Amino acid sequence: MGEKIDANIQVKKKVSVKKELLSLFLLTVSAAIYAFNLKSFIRAGSLVPGGFSGLAVLIQTVFKRFLSVELPYSLIYLPLNAIPAYICLISVGKRFTLYSIYHIVVSSLLTDIIPKVPITSDILLICDTSLNILNNLK
Numbered sequence: 001m002g003e004k005i006d007a008n009i010q011v012k013k014k015v016s017v018k019k020e021l022l023s024l025f026l027l028t029v030s031a032a033i034y035a036f037n038l039k040s041f042i043r044a045g046s047l048v049p050g051g052f053s054g055l056a057v058l059i060q061t062v063f064k065r066f067l068s069v070e071l072p073y074s075l076i077y078l079p080l081n082a083i084p085a086y087i088c089l090i091s092v093g094k095r096f097t098l099y100s101i102y103h104i105v106v107s108s109l110l111t112d113i114i115p116k117v118p119i120t121s122d123i124l125l126i127c128d129t130s131l132n133i134l135n136n137l138k
Contacts, residue, residue, distance in 0.1 A: 027103050035110035036117075038073075044118035052080040074108035 038053065048054045048061075056076040063069045081104045089097040 023099065024102065027099060028106055031103050031107035032110055032114075034107045035114050038111050039114050039116045040119050043116060045122070052077060052084075055080060073111045074105075077108040077111075078104065 038049070038057075041047075042049055042057065048058050056073055059076050060071050060073060063071050081101075085097060085101055085104070088100060
């Protein structure tokens with residue numbers, strides 16, 4: 001009986017490890033898409049997205065334009081997310097918070113690493129493309 005329980009625990013561990021690796025892979029893909037979107041659409045169209053990413057882009061723009069200093073995106077984006085991550089840890093849970101922190105760190109670093117590849121600078125086309133992508137996800 002004890003051997004059967006041990007075998008069940010080992011099977012569950014293997015399944016959970018595969019599930020965790022799949023989750024990390026999908027989070028990495030999501031972070032790469034996020035970084036590519038930010039570099040190729042948002043910055044090419046001189047747009048400012050909402051949330052902390054928009055605030056980080058706005059701070060970067062202000063520093064570059066008025067102080068002639070280029071700050072890395074991650075240097076701004078990571079501290080902005082520190083307090084919400086702590087609140088998330090307290091209220092939501094450790095696993096979700098760790099996934100969130102992983103996505104925040106990877107997406108911010110990839111945003112700094114991925115080269116700017118402007119696909120178009122037409123703001124209407126950028127907005128239309130973004131809306132079409134969102135509509136197709138339904």
